[in-house]
Amino acid sequence: MLLILCLVIIYAATLMPPQPLGSGGPRYISWVPGEGLWGNDLSSMEHEMSLRVQLANAMMFVPLGILLVFVTRQPRLGRTIAICLALSASIETAQYVMNAGRTADVDDALFNTLGGALAFLPRRALAGRSVEPGVLPLADQG
Secondary structure (H helix, E strand, O other): HHHHHHHHHOOOOOOOOOOOOOOOOOOHHHHHHHHHHOOOOOOOOHHHHHHHHHHHHHHHHHHHHHHHHHHHHOOOHHHHHHHHHHHHHHHHHHHHOOOOOOOHHHHHHHHHHHHHHHHOOOHHOOOOOOOOOOOOOOOOOO
């Protein structure tokens, strides 16, 4: 149930159009990684804003990465990365198709995937604990 709620929140946060569908003007895909972060034509304020947006993108996928660890029988980093990348690619594709004031950006996909992958790391801290698949270890009960 938490996984579904997480997915609904991610889709709502990324696909709610800021303007009517089809009114976004010429469509554009930013294919060059880092272009929106370190492009030469950006002011220092725009650099800072872009970095904050990408950090927020990464943080948005951390809960998904954590939940994926607990809902699969054998959590794998590669599988977590693949799921986060596929979800992010679907979001960027939908933003491009909707053409409603959002730009499809490879940086978004990379940072979203990074957030999900980083969430996998705390699994090592839980490696010695017995965790039943599908159950989040919220507190020690013994």
